[in-house]
Amino acid sequence: MTVSAPARPLEQAAPGPAPKPAKSNAVLEVDDLRVHYVTRFGHKIQAVDGVTFSLKQGEILGIAGESGCGKTTLVSGCMGLYIPPLFHTSGDVRIDGKSIVGMTLEQNRKEVLGQKIAMIPQGALNSLNPTRKIKDMAADMILSHDESADKKSINDRLRERFTRIGLDADHVLNSYPVELPAGTKQRCVIGISTLLNPKVVVADEPTSALDVSTQKAVIKLLFELMDQEIISSMLFITHELPLLRHVSSSIAVMYAGQFVEYGTTEQVIFEGRQPYSRALMGSMLSAEPGQKSRKPVAIEGAPPKLDKPIPGCRFAERCPVAQPDCKTTEQVLRVVAGRQVRCKYADTEVIEQVGGGL
């Protein structure tokens, strides 16, 4: 049990306080990003509302929250995939110090996607074209960034990479997706996504359709890719907090388009200071003997609709310890006990009535 692992200083980090920390080793910087959808009736829905974070070389940031919290919208925004009805409102996204916000989709596809930031999609099993062989789909990835590549070099490259991620390259590359088992398909998708050694990999619930044993194999593969320095840092999106405990080094809990708690994994999982992240933890189940007495409590209701501005705390409607003034006063992110929290009562004992860790 390695609960109290202290925050280790970065090896690459320069000794002493750097004058401009943003320049030093942040791979992805998101600065007060706001992103909205426009419905077919012309309503504006602010799906991501003021998110700020930065991702360092070698860091894995977990983003947790239930469905409809804006997790997937946030990463679309981070990747510059502003495809209508999704639009950029304000704020900046920088990858390797270069802003990607003003780019056209075509430019973005050519220069950023796949090379600097790549995505492992949700439901990866269904994201392969059933009528094409794996090698053709993988070759597309290389050809779209380097049109001059010839067939032989592509083949060698694919074979080398697929062998490296533990697949029987000759068999897998010449197969159609239906011929492969779920775990292998998932490996192929990861292999294709990371073909161009992207700086940041966005894993959007990569394991939600898999059983526990395959899930473990997939996470192991992602770790291997990081250890071999094929990918350098990762955004890991999930609604399973216990999984993040093992995967990520820091966690951001998202609710209604905003971060409500952002700190290290130990802080958020074991001593959360925000009612929503505590309730999220309290709704989880585990298979330890003796856990049967601990009753998991589901969070009732659904996240609020974001077409109109919400005056007070966004979680107040569902919060079990909501105070009378929660619905009227706007909550801001502030630092409590070493992490960022969006709750007025984060430093009081009221919070401890909710949920509780496993």
Next chain:
Amino acid sequence: MTETLKFQAKNISRVFGHGKKAVTAVDNVTFEIKDREIISLVGQSGCGKTVLAKMLLRLETPTSGELLFNGKPITATGDPRNHWRQVQAVFQDPFSCFNQFFTIRSQLKASFRLFETKPSPGEIEERVDQALLAVNIKPKEVEGKYPFELSGGQMQRMLLARIFILKPQVLIADEPTSMVDACSRASILDYLLKLKEELSMTIVFVTHDIGLAYYISDSLYIMHKGKIVDRGAPDDVIKHPTSDVTKQLLEDIPDVHRQWIARDTPPVHAAE
């Protein structure tokens, strides 16, 4: 003796294909399901748990062996509705269980067609309302709504509302929580427990997550490659697993209190 047994399987097997390409999905399995108990079938994908559940539902027939329901063998011929009045199912993907083109309420009302004698229209409305309230949804919330307008968790509760209407003796729940948000999972399990307590239902819970199975069930069956490799009360199975498969399944759960995957490189933390 046999009165308390709902299902009784004697050496049942299910083989798909024949000759060289034959695949044995369920391999010579023997088990009993008692009245008013929740049993869980746990195993990895492709271990045969869904095929076994389908055989209980009369959607598949065993190629060999004998399967008894309430002491009588399940026959492959005859009106299947006689069987489905007593054995019902909840599936993994609630959206594929409902027709996209009809309102949810009309589809819940249509489930009364399964009964031999249909109640009066007034009674149907009333019983649909009751069923919706049983799964904690106000009837007004879903009035005139279509399946795509609700979330996955809500739709899964609609499937459970159907069960509250039909009141079968046995419910086969095939991975009812895998499409549901992690934080609504607990509520789905609560409704299953409620079905057992209020309607004294027998529940067969099929899952790959041994943690869920441990929480809900009275007895556990661990399956691997078509065979039942471990069985017994949940506490016994979890504390003293006898087979390697069970040990592996327990180890693969990302539990917060122990190490899951050993890594050489230390994690990098965001400096505050």
